[in-house]
Amino acid sequence: MTNREIAKYFDLLAKLMELYDDNPFKIRSYRNAYNSIRQISIPLIKLDEKQLLEIHGIGKAIAKKIIELKEKGTFDALDRILEKTPPGILDLLKIKGLGPKKVKMIWKELGVESLGELEYAIKENRLSLLKGFGKKTQENILKQILFLESMKGHFLFYKVLPVAKELMQMFLEKYTNEKFSLTGNLRRYFPVISSIDIVSSIGIDVIIKDFSDQFEYKDGELFYKKIKIHIIKTVANKFGLDLFVSTGPKFFVDKFKLEDNIEETAIFKSNNIPYIPPVFRDNEKIIQDPGSFDESGYVHIEDIKGIIHSHTVWSDGSDSVFDLANYCRQNGYQYLVVSDHSKSAFYANGLKIDQIKYYLEDIVEVNSKLQDFTVFSGIESDILSDGSLDYDDEILSKFDVVIASVHSGLRMNKEKATERILKAIQNPFTRILGHVSGRILLAREGYPLDYETIFQACVENNVVMEINANPHRLDIDWKLIDRARDWGVKFSINPDAHSKYEVDYLKYGIFMAQKGGVLKENCLNIKNTLDFERWIGKKKML
DNA sequence: ATCGCAAACGATCTTAAAGGGAACTTTAA
Numbered sequence: 001m002t003n004r005e006i007a008k009y010f011d012l013l014a015k016l017m018e019l020y021d022d023n024p025f026k027i028r029s030y031r032n033a034y035n036s037i038r039q040i041s042i043p044l045i046k047l048d049e050k051q052l053l054e055i056h057g058i059g060k061a062i063a064k065k066i067i068e069l070k071e072k073g074t075f076d077a078l079d080r081i082l083e084k085t086p087p088g089i090l091d092l093l094k095i096k097g098l099g100p101k102k103v104k105m106i107w108k109e110l111g112v113e114s115l116g117e118l119e120y121a122i123k124e125n126r127l128s129l130l131k132g133f134g135k136k137t138q139e140n141i142l143k144q145i146l147f148l149e150s151m152k153g154h155f156l157f158y159k160v161l162p163v164a165k166e167l168m169q170m171f172l173e174k175y176t177n178e179k180f181s182l183t184g185n186l187r188r189y190f191p192v193i194s195s196i197d198i199v200s201s202i203g204i205d206v207i208i209k210d211f212s213d214q215f216e217y218k219d220g221e222l223f224y225k226k227i228k229i230h231i232i233k234t235v236a237n238k239f240g241l242d243l244f245v246s247t248g249p250k251f252f253v254d255k256f257k258l259e260d261n262i263e264e265t266a267i268f269k270s271n272n273i274p275y276i277p278p279v280f281r282d283n284e285k286i287i288q289d290p291g292s293f294d295e296s297g298y299v300h301i302e303d304i305k306g307i308i309h310s311h312t313v314w315s316d317g318s319d320s321v322f323d324l325a326n327y328c329r330q331n332g333y334q335y336l337v338v339s340d341h342s343k344s345a346f347y348a349n350g351l352k353i354d355q356i357k358y359y360l361e362d363i364v365e366v367n368s369k370l371q372d373f374t375v376f377s378g379i380e381s382d383i384l385s386d387g388s389l390d391y392d393d394e395i396l397s398k399f400d401v402v403i404a405s406v407h408s409g410l411r412m413n414k415e416k417a418t419e420r421i422l423k424a425i426q427n428p429f430t431r432i433l434g435h436v437s438g439r440i441l442l443a444r445e446g447y448p449l450d451y452e453t454i455f456q457a458c459v460e461n462n463v464v465m466e467i468n469a470n471p472h473r474l475d476i477d478w479k480l481i482d483r484a485r486d487w488g489v490k491f492s493i494n495p496d497a498h499s500k501y502e503v504d505y506l507k508y509g510i511f512m513a514q515k516g517g518v519l520k521e522n523c524l525n526i527k528n529t530l531d532f533e534r535w536i537g538k539k540k541m542l
Numbered sequence: 543a544t545c546g547c548a549a550a551c552g553a554t555c556t557t558a559a560a561g562g563g564a565a566c567t568t569t570a571a
């Protein structure tokens with residue numbers, strides 16, 4: 001269990017206690033614990049009670065709960081409160097715009113205990129009758145419910161992949177003479193997955209019989225760890241064909257003359273087309289002319305020389321600048337841009353103006369300690385509602401790299417949101433535009449944007465577009481990358497790491513870059529240190 | 543529930559935007 005996972009339990013407990021009007025100071029203590037636990041770099045799971053008590057924000061009661069959590073995967077106080085709360089109430093808490101206070105009101109006054117019931121209450125126009133609720137709130141909530149319901153049964157790619165691999169392992173060990181492969185959207189590295197598709201030379205009935213205790217069977221569908229499993233039965237001489245066809249997508253498959261084959265590669269060969277790995281098969285440019293596909297032109301993880309966009313203990317990250325930089329160095333990168341949050345990001349402990357001096361000094365000191373590695377100073381400066389950045393020019397000029405990102409006011413309409421981002425791009429200090437749409441996969445749709453305007457502005461103002469590699473964001477959407485590329489937009493593939501382990505999120509961004517068709521020449525962080533330094537030197541104006 | 547200052551107890555505080563409803567509460571990042 002990671003610290004962030006442990007922290008989540010206390011956040012949940014705090015939220016639930018608020019539903020029951022528990023002592024607000026107690027609730028605050030759990031919130032404080034949530035905040036401090038998230039930012040500790042040593043795994044709490046390895047500490048005993050005495051060591052836990054040394055952590056600020058953790059006292060006797062919370063230390064005990066962490067020990068319980070370690071041993072049982074849960075703790076009594078949470079179990080008890082969960083027991084008296086209908087499970088649907090937890091879904092209501094996920095709706096943006098509904099906090100504990102409003103959820104409590106909906107629950108107690110309307111007797112609503114699930115998303116479905118709330119949807120019905122809204123359709124009957126009963127929600128807006130409650131004090132503090134109006135037409136707009138009702139509309140927003142309805143939109144959110146529909147969004148959340150459409151996301152039911154969907155999972156993030158990075159959570160599904162290890163489960164799928166585990167499943168493959170199980171099958172391969174049990175049926176040593178049979179053939180299996182992952183296929184479908186999972187094989188094409190879609191950011192959100194609704195089923196694990198497997199091509200199998202063995203039938204589903206046999207699998208169900210042999211693994212009956214591992215699977216759940218519901219409404220004629222097979223589930224493993226809550227995820228839908230789709231078995232595509234094939235026979236040995238058709239394995240390659242069925243793998244190819246089920247991998248999809250249809251528009252890609254339609255370009256090929258198909259024949260029975262044991263190996264997928266043979267289908268490419270007989271069509272006189274170079275082998276195209278599944279991740280690239282959604283790209284429209286490639287589908288149009290698969291024969292001229294040249295994989296070496298596209299960006300790969302080995303091409304990435306530097307880690308851009310990362311957070312340290314200076315804001316809401318869990319590792320020091322030194323530890324993060326050293327991790328990057330040990331993993332073969334040449335440089336790191338540390339980009340902690342700016343002053344408006346209160347919740348993320350953003351850098352106040354008087355801290356910046358010490359932050360910059362820390363970076364200089366780490367540079368003096370690390371051989372063959374460079375740490376550049378950056379800032380993830382908040383884009384305010386009006387599109388301005390939250391530091392003035394004098395302060396922004398102190399950093400090597402300014403990443404401009406939106407973290408608040410996420411419900412703007414297209415016109416306002418576009419105008420805001422446009423202004424941020426035009427700021428002479430903005431070098432990189434962070435997570436452009438503000439989306440959180442499965443949880444929040446981003447604000448709408450006029451992307452053509454944004455792409456054009458990026459090119460005109462020499463601003464690089466981030467491909468945020470955090471598997472919860474993967475923002476910009478890979479489907480937009482082709483269009484951006486046509487405008488001449490350059491990309492930076494950034495892990496947005498909040499700990500050294502999250503540096504490895506980079507790979508998910510690489511997958512998106514490949515799906516979208518980012519060429520090496522379009523990518524900022526394939527530059528070596530010297531070239532990256534030159535890029536920094538090319539400030540837009542001084 | 544935790545902390546800190548002090549010895550049993552008092553203080554605990556992100557803040558701006560949104561929305562609803564005409565001064566304020568709730569929420570989000």
